[in-house]
């Protein structure tokens with residue numbers, strides 16, 4: 214692949230002097246490039262020693278481990294700290310509550326700015342114990358999966374930790390998924406117990422969460438109980454044979470509950486994400502390795518110090534929320550913000566009001582939010598005291614220079630390093646990132662690998678490793694790290710096929726990447742059929758499948774298209790069955806996707822067309838559709854394999870006319 218664009222000279226941003234001002238700010242844990250290099254080298258050359266030391270330093274083990282790493286990518290049988298035994302909740306709550314019960318664990322910033330509250334470690338422990346006892350009283354035990362479909366309220370965090378306390382596996386489903394998507398995930402994970410709320414609130418609007426759960430559970434005979442937390446107090450349907458009110462039952466429970474000590478390799482959670490094929494993948498993370506990866510990366514990437522207030526704006530329904538709202542911060546005994554609202558509610562100043570109000574020290578969001586707020590203008594930032602911020606971070610998609618500069622100047626006031634953190638649901642925790650006190654940044658680059666991560670750039674065609682420092686190709690990782698997902702729930706074969714077989718002996722990320730002359734990594738985005746809309750990972754074939762279940766649709770093809778605000782957006786093409794023409798319009802098809810997946814997956818545009826471009830063997834040529842919607846009709850490439858070339862001009866017209 215061409216390395217031409219690696220030749221562009223990018224500005225280098227040194228570490229802002231304020232971060233290194235030891236009189237007024239805590240000294241960064243990793244405060245020089247030499248220190249980073251030393252530790253990084255150890256983590257690669259001697260991973261067993263490195264991770265054994267950190268595992269003892271960061272986590273409390275009820276029984277020590279003997280083996281550090283076993284298994285390899287060749288066989289896809291990775292295990293860390295095999296004989297070790299621990300409990301995630303003990304590590305995230307008990308040990309801090311014992312020492313410091315009054316320290317705030319969670320700052321709940323509710324949708325309405327004046328309705329939030331703080332939860333201390335002592336309170337969190339009692340709430341978690343009560344819920345853990347409740348779960349046990351309904352027969353939930355070690356190894357069972359519990360589905361969690363919750364708004365961003367402290368009780369959601371309590372739900373995660375109550376499961377972990379008794380060794381149950383949580384399977385959190387983002388509360389923006391539709392009832393059908395929720396149903397599929399409940400069935401796939403065999404969750405007998407569901408935790409939810411009456412309603413959610415976002416941007417002043419009500420989300421009818423319980424109703425969505427009712428619709429989902431109707432078709433899941435496996436579900437025995439639905440526990441309902443009262444968030445708004447509105448009247449919601451209640452089936453007393455199956456449903457349980459949180460507030461009624463919780464008060465009957467004792468605030469003490471012994472922990473279930475589990476093996477390091479016992480599952481902690483399942484989290485679904487989209488892949489190249491239609492069916493979502495339930496990535497399974499285990500207790501010891503995941504918790505260690507979360508705790509260590511949280512401390513070093515965010516340079517966490519005692520007293521910091523960590524503001525990660527993600528939703529707990531995604532991996533970012535699991536790792537950097539809940540497990541990473543709490544394992545370190547930190548104070549974490551749980552933000553229920555949106556960047557625009559009640560005004561585009563909401564984030565900055567929140568930073569000021571809680572004196573947030575680390576602020577973490579996605580490029581899509583930065584682009585949105587930049588568009589609204591910096592007058593919404595002015596007048597807000599952001600001086601508490603020590604560093605700011607981004608995650609989820611590549612960040613463009615303009616958005617980076619705005620974040621740097623307007624939010625960071627050129628005093629805060631920006632950490633552009635690259636990782637995935639599968640990696641469990643950050644794998645490429647600048648360390649704020651050690652590594653100068655370049656806008657748009659995720660900089661260097663985190664400890665223990667050995668990235669390689671592969672030629673996508675030959676699979677050969679490109680050893681030149683300047684390289685362009687696909688990103689793979691050579692060595693296992695503790696928080697890598699261990700399997701796809703119930704489908705280990707798919708796990709092997711997706712991650713370890715495309716390039717033997719490596720973990721394949723699915724992302725394109727460049728490495729410049731300074732060894733900086735530039736993530737280019739997905740090279741598979743996964744698209745990234747506002748940092749949400751969507752699969753083109755999952756959306757196609759959703760369209761195909763509509764009774765009128767004959768064929769569907771979905772492509773990702775560049776979008777200035779959301780990064781990418783979804784465009785869909787559909788042909789209708791001949792007897793259905795005229796019966797179905799674009800609105801019906803949009804609704805169809807909202808119904809099967811959720812509102813966030815709705816295509817921005819749907820084109821109902823007569824025919825789709827296909828090869829002679831009948832494969833839909835999505836490459837051509839992508840070019841047509843991008844307006845690159847002069848670059849359609851090789852058309853010799855298309856079965857009906859006359860179709861192209863019709864499609865170009867169809868797309869033009871619908872714009």
Ligand code: WT7
Nearest residue numbers: 533608609610611633634635636637638736750
């Ligand atoms: C995909 C993973 C990990 C939390 C959020 C998303 C993209 C993630 C970056 C970044 C460029 C990024 C990749 C990756 N991505 N972070 N800093 N720069 N791209 O988790 O839903 O599992 O998606 O998000 O394409 O493969 P996810």
